[in-house]
Amino acid sequence: MNDMSIEDYLAHGGKLTSPGNAPPRYRGELMRLMASFVDSELAASAGFAEVINDAPGIKSRIAAARIVLEKADHAERVLKIMADFGADTARYEGVHPWAARLDREADIGASRQGGDMRLSVFHYPLQGWVDAVVMNVLQGAAAVIQLQELAKASYQPLAEVFRAVTPREARHAELGREGLGKIAATQEGSAAARESVAYWRPRVAAGFGTVGSARFERLKRFGLRHRPNEALLADWNAQIDAMLADLNLN
Amino acid sequence: MARFLPLDVVDVRKDTRDAVVVTLRPRPEDEDKFNFIQGQYLTFRRDFDGEELRRSYSICAGLDEGLLRVGIKRVDGGAFSNWANDNLDPGAVLEAMPPMGNFHTALDPAAARHYLGFAGGSGITPVLSIVKTVLTREPKSRFTLVYANRAVASIMFREELEDLKNSYLGRLSLLHVLETEGQEIDLFTGRIDEEKMQGLFTHWVDPKSVDTTFICGPEPMMLTIAASLRAHGLSDDQIKFELFASGQPGRARQKAVSQSADSAEACEATVTLDGTTRYFRMPKEGASLLDAALANDLDAPFACKAGVCSTCRAKVLEGETEMLVNHALEDYEVRQGYVLTCQCYPLSDKVVVSYDQ
Numbered sequence: 273m274n275d276m277s278i279e280d281y282l283a284h285g286g287k288l289t290s291p292g293n294a295p296p297r298y299r300g301e302l303m304r305l306m307a308s309f310v311d312s313e314l315a316a317s318a319g320f321a322e323v324i325n326d327a328p329g330i331k332s333r334i335a336a337a338r339i340v341l342e343k344a345d346h347a348e349r350v351l352k353i354m355a356d357f358g359a360d361t362a363r364y365e366g367v368h369p370w371a372a373r374l375d376r377e378a379d380i381g382a383s384r385q386g387g388d389m390r391l392s393v394f395h396y397p398l399q400g401w402v403d404a405v406v407m408n409v410l411q412g413a414a415a416v417i418q419l420q421e422l423a424k425a426s427y428q429p430l431a432e433v434f435r436a437v438t439p440r441e442a443r444h445a446e447l448g449r450e451g452l453g454k455i456a457a458t459q460e461g462s463a464a465a466r467e468s469v470a471y472w473r474p475r476v477a478a479g480f481g482t483v484g485s486a487r488f489e490r491l492k493r494f495g496l497r498h499r500p501n502e503a504l505l506a507d508w509n510a511q512i513d514a515m516l517a518d519l520n521l522n
Numbered sequence: 523m524a525r526f527l528p529l530d531v532v533d534v535r536k537d538t539r540d541a542v543v544v545t546l547r548p549r550p551e552d553e554d555k556f557n558f559i560q561g562q563y564l565t566f567r568r569d570f571d572g573e574e575l576r577r578s579y580s581i582c583a584g585l586d587e588g589l590l591r592v593g594i595k596r597v598d599g600g601a602f603s604n605w606a607n608d609n610l611d612p613g614a615v616l617e618a619m620p621p622m623g624n625f626h627t628a629l630d631p632a633a634a635r636h637y638l639g640f641a642g643g644s645g646i647t648p649v650l651s652i653v654k655t656v657l658t659r660e661p662k663s664r665f666t667l668v669y670a671n672r673a674v675a676s677i678m679f680r681e682e683l684e685d686l687k688n689s690y691l692g693r694l695s696l697l698h699v700l701e702t703e704g705q706e707i708d709l710f711t712g713r714i715d716e717e718k719m720q721g722l723f724t725h726w727v728d729p730k731s732v733d734t735t736f737i738c739g740p741e742p743m744m745l746t747i748a749a750s751l752r753a754h755g756l757s758d759d760q761i762k763f764e765l766f767a768s769g770q771p772g773r774a775r776q777k778a779v780s781q782s783a784d785s786a787e788a789c790e791a792t793v794t795l796d797g798t799t800r801y802f803r804m805p806k807e808g809a810s811l812l813d814a815a816l817a818n819d820l821d822a823p824f825a826c827k828a829g830v831c832s833t834c835r836a837k838v839l840e841g842e843t844e845m846l847v848n849h850a851l852e853d854y855e856v857r858q859g860y861v862l863t864c865q866c867y868p869l870s871d872k873v874v875v876s877y878d879q
Contacts, residue, residue, distance in 0.1 A: 278765070281741035285748065287763040289624050290563070292578050303832075356622065359832070428763055429624040435759055 282495045287428045291357045294427070298494050299357060301487075302427050305496060306354050307389040309422075311368065313347035315394035318370035320408070326401040335447040339408070342444065346437045353429050373397035382478040391479040393472075402461065405451040406468035410476045412445025413511050417504050418480075426495030449515065456519040465521055473512070480505040526567055526617040527552045529590070534610050540596040541644065541678050542607050543582065545589055546616065558621035560585055560629075560655035561648040561736070561764070564592055565619045570601050574816065577602040580647035580738075580764075581621060582679065584654025593678055595644035625764035626652065627734050634662035635733040640714070640747050642670045642739025646678050648764055649738050657690050664692070666727055670699040670714050670743065697726065714743055719750035729754035738764040789841075789868040794876040795820050804868070811836075811843065811875060812863035822863065822877060834863045841873030 278288075278295050288294055294302065321340045327333040355361045368388040374380065374395045382392050393411060398404040419441055423434040455461035481488065481501040491497035516522040533545035546564075548556040563580040577600075579592040594606045610616075625648050637656055641649040646669060653665050671677045677698065687694050699710050699718065712718070723729050735751055737744050744763055751761055787806045792799060793815050804814035812834050815822040822834065832851065838859045845865045848856070863875070 276741040278741065281745065281765075284745050286741055286745055286765075287748070287761075289762070289764050290578070290622065292565070293765045424758065432624075432759065 279493070282426050283493050285426075285495060287426050287431075287495070289428045294357075298496075301491055301494060301496060302430070303354060303357055303359070304389065305422070305425075305491075306350050306430065308391065310347045310350050310354070310364075311370075311388055311390040312394055313343045313350075314365075314368075314370040315388075315390040316411075317341075317343035317347065319373065319394060319398055320404065322371065323398055323401065323404040326404065328401060332401075332451055335451065336404075339444045339447070342437075342440050346433075346441070349433045349437065350430065353427075353433065356429075382481065393475045393479050396475060399468075402455055402464045403468045403471075405448055405455060406465055407472045407476075408448035409445060409452050409515075410469070410472050410512060411479075412441065412448050413515075414476050414479060414508050416442045416445055417508050417511075421497065421499055421504060424498050452519060452521075456521055462521060465519075469516065469521060477505060477508070480508065526619055527555060529556075529564075529616045529618050531610060531612055531614040531616060533612055537593065537678050538595075538676055538680075540607070540676065541593055542610065543591060543593050543679075544606065544610060544616075545591045546618075548590065555620045556590055558585075558590070559623075559626050560651045561625035562621040562623035562651075563648065564590075564621055566602065567617050568602060568605070570605070572817075575602055580623075580625075580651065582647040582650045584651055584658060586658045587654065593644060593647040593650075595678065623648070623764070625736065625738070625762055627762065629655070629659045631660060632662070633660050635660065635664075636731045637663065637665045638727060638732045638735040639665060639667045640670070640735070640737045640739065640743070641667065642714075642743045643672075643676070644678060645738035645740070645764070647738075649736055650679055650683070652736055653686065653694065657686065657693060664694070666695045666697070668697045668699060668714070668722065670701070670739065672701045673703050674700065695726075697722075715746060716750060719747065719754075723750075723754050729756065732756065732760070734760055734762065736762045736764070741765065789870065790872045791815075791868065792840075792872075792874040793818075793820055793822075793836075794878055795822055797878065806868050810864055811861070811866040811868065811873070815863065832862060835860055836863045836866075836875050836877045837861070837879040838866075839874040839876055839879075841868065841870040843868050843870075843873055843875075 278286075278293060278298075282288070282298065288298075291299070317340050320336055320343070324333060324336045324340065327336050351359070351361050351364060354364070374397075376397055376399065378395070380392050380395060393407075398407060416438060419434050419438045423431050423438060425431045425434065452465060455465050483502045485501055488497055488500055513522065527548065529546040529548055531544060532547050535543045535545075537543045558581055561580070563578045565576055565578045567574055567576045569575075579594050581590065582593045583589055583591040594603050596607045597603045637652075639649045639653065649667065653667060656663050656665055667683075669677070669683070674680075683696055687696050697710065699712070699714055701711075701713055703711070729751075735756060737747050744765070748761055748763070752758075788803050789806050790801065791804050791811070791814060792801050793811075795815070800818060800820055802814065802818040804811075809817070812822055822836075835851065838861055843861055843866045845856075845861055846867070847865045848862055851860055851862060861875075863877075
């Protein structure tokens with residue numbers, strides 16, 4: 273009755289709920305995945321904090337502040353799960369300078385910088401309100417697609433957090449689209465937005481990872497991932513193409 | 523960092539031939555720390571021939587019973603479970619970490635839910651905690667429990683479940699599935715397979731009426747049940763899984779032949795933890811830096827002991843070491859001198875290590 277390894281169990285769609293049952297490599301990949309989310313959210317929140325003062329009106333100011341608040345909250349929820357695995361959360365929160373950015377033209381591809389696991393897109397600086405809105409729209413749409421994927425992850429407590437935060441992340445992207453709609457209404461705004469789209473689009477796309485990724489195969493065996501990077505990227509491209517066409521930004 | 527706290531053993535009751543139910547009481551100053559959520563577990567630690575073993579057992583008490591109780595079923599060759607079944611008596615003291623675990627859903631006293639639970643063998647322990655809690659805390663909710671065992675004699679909490687069924691008539695339905703003993707209805711004999719699940723949903727439970735399901739048992743059983751639940755329209759967030767302890771190795775490791783710490787193969791270690799520095803000699807082989815530190819009464823932090831979770835990270839300030847496995851530290855940290863002490867062995871005759879940096 274018990275002649276099934278946890279690896280087999282996971283490969284067949286089984287779920288885990290406690291750290292004690294996680295095999296070492298699973299635990300490593302899960303911790304890595306969680307660290308990547310936490311670092312990205314903290315970096316996103318810190319980056320957006322600086323944009324609040326660029327917001328053109330009270331409503332957009334509230335929207336930006338809300339994004340800053342909720343992304344930090346989402347990071348905290350996942351960090352709590354990492355704590356179950358022994359991570360020192362107090363130390364973790366201050367382990368990297370979340371607001372720090374590289375040069376706008378730095379060429380880092382999709383690579384992580386040192387121990388900072390944030391997606392590479394969060395290493396690039398925002399340049400003013402229009403740029404921030406465009407980045408938020410593109411990355412927001414990517415985040416929702418990635419979260420829907422991760423909400424199926426085999427570590428149930430994490431999947432539950434992802435399921436809970438997805439609607440709020442979707443709302444962030446929606447706030448961005450509302451803002452972009454206003455920006456695109458003027459000729460000057462459209463031109464600036466187009467320029468930002470050209471800058472951010474390849475950088476956000478890089479966050480979906482490589483085609484035929486070996487890590488994806490490993491994560492799939494663990495039930496931590498289900499659809500390959502290229503499928504998620506294709507969904508995102510289709511969404512962005514449609515949205516840009518709607519706003520006459522294509 | 524999670525700390526182990528003493529729990530007084532106030533009662534040990536034989537439940538089946540292979541299982542004991544242990545009632546525990548925290549010290550008054552620790553009472554708050556042992557407030558639990560239904561379905562959570564306790565992690566115990568105990569020394570077996572010089573090696574510390576950690577084992578987790580689910581709490582089987584409900585929230586309103588006012589006590590802390592775990593069920594421990596004998597595992598073949600399992601050091602802790604056999605010791606608990608053979609040697610544990612009232613008056614003993616066990617060390618445990620505060621309750622942990624996520625096998626639960628939020629309670630709502632006003633809710634009228636239908637819960638469906640599946641338990642296999644000792645997988646009943648967390649499910650029992652949930653059953654009891656739901657029955658008292660959600661007076662309008664009901665629970666259907668499908669409980670699989672090898673034989674009548676191996677059914678844990680059999681009487682307690684019967685009593686519950688009688689006390690909560692109409693709210694708790696109990697279906698026993700027995701592997702070896704024939705019952706009048708085929709549905710209740712053998713293992714839980716797809717056909718049985720189909721039968722269950724045809725004759726006993728309307729899958730549409732189910733709000734939440736809890737599954738705890740061996741892996742294949744959980745997969746079969748989950749697949750069937752999904753096929754009957756339940757979504758992932760309605761299915762809660764808990765693997766019981768089967769994945770945990772039960773045996774105490776064979777003790778390595780002890781090496782003379784005075785041989786040329788010995789190393790002088792200086793270890794700093796929480797601002798206190800201690801010196802000791804350790805062999806270069808056979809014991810990791812972490813194990814040597816623990817053996818020298820340093821309460822060094824660790825968890826997975828597999829080179830993954832990074833809880834045991836420390837910095838080598840002097841001397842040379844090597845790590846057997848590293849799944850947690852980045853290259854730059856390794857260059858800075860960080861090591862996972864659970865995987866770290868000294869190469870030089872002297873090492874200076876700090877957990878504080």
